[in-house]
Amino acid sequence: MSALIKLEKVGKTYFRGKEPIEVLKDLDLEMPEGAFEALMGPSGSGKSTLLNLIAGLDSVTSGTISVSGVNLGAMSEGQRAHWRSQNVGFIFQTYNLLPVLTAAENVELPLLLAPLSSAERKTRSLTALRAVGLEERGHHRPDQLSGGQQQRVAIARAIVTDPKIIVADEPTGDLDRVSANQILELLVKMNKELKKTIVMVTHDPAAAERASIVRHLDKGQLT
Template sequence: MNANGKKADPTALVRVEGVEKVFHRGSEDIHVLSRLDLTVATGEFVALMGPSGSGKSTLLNLIGGLDRPTTGSVSIGDDRIDALSDRQLAVWRARHVGFVFQLYNLLPVLTAERNVELPLLLTHLTKAERRRHVETALAMVGLTHRAKHYPRTLSGGEQQRVGIARGIVTDPTLLLCDEPTGDLDRKSGDEILNLLQALNREQGKTIIMVTHDPHASARASRTVHLYKGQLASEPTP
């Protein structure tokens, strides 16, 4: 049974139960998420939609262990991540989550392959093993020929593909994408969505994607709408 007295779904990878998130601005409390429940099954591709300020990115941050709920619980697989310490959370993120950001967030001082290698620096892999993983990830996003290029010499679409390669290079349990096509033109955006869809269908990656774009959400297997910090609907997958 979960916090709301509902029976927990045994196939769920992500379980968000009774979550509230309150930010404090001076003496004012801002309730961003209110008593929110969400489950995502392994292998699902879920789109989170909603107007600005509805709490989409905050929810994504909670699921990715970047922030903690004010109340409620967030579990990924067998891990109750809201109860982990900062250090445990960092280690957990390195092992289980890949992030893809709207503005790519590549380090400008590193080449594409070095950016992709970053999460692997936190593992015990040898240099040769890291190189092999990086080559595989770059091949999956079709950017092997741009490995030695710095982000400033890549197009927006290429940078986002490097961002995705960085997100999947450790073979994470969960890929979290925060408006991955938000800064791209339609063509590049479509390429990114094709890639995410392929990762979901062919590699079985569980993906949660925040988006404003109905065209993007149409690629997901399920769309969840948020409105004023609460789920507007959660159709069964």
């Protein structure tokens, strides 16, 4: 498989006041297209920072990061936002659905940025909800759904724009084991059936087991 995500000598430094904090150091990494990768490591190891860089949420301090041959470092903030809307789906630990919108509207949200008619947006939202098994719950608001169901809605929102990459930051961190397993099975399904490249940060070894590749970070370097 060819590399979809390629990091070369990537470094990321934050500043706490005037004190530099080097979170990632000269990181070289290739993630193949269609992979399901798990990033593990202790708190502060840099895995969330790495995820943010891959997702185009943050910019590197040194080195280059490219996705499908596109150098993210060369993009402006606005260009990266546009790129994210087309290429990246996000799954967060706390679901992060908008409480005032229904499940279907939450899924439809990223499509507002695409040049689609209202009917097309609704059709795609319904398709995504069907893919996660929640087509009957589209009219429910998040507070009327269980945690596992909310995370499935979040997955539907992540795939509705048909992105190449899905980034998941502790997607099972707030769920019980049964719900967590359902979410992980869904991610595996997205990876195998929809050919999505998934990069997942997790502390949970059981979750990492579902990934095809597991990488460990410590102190900003792969181990």
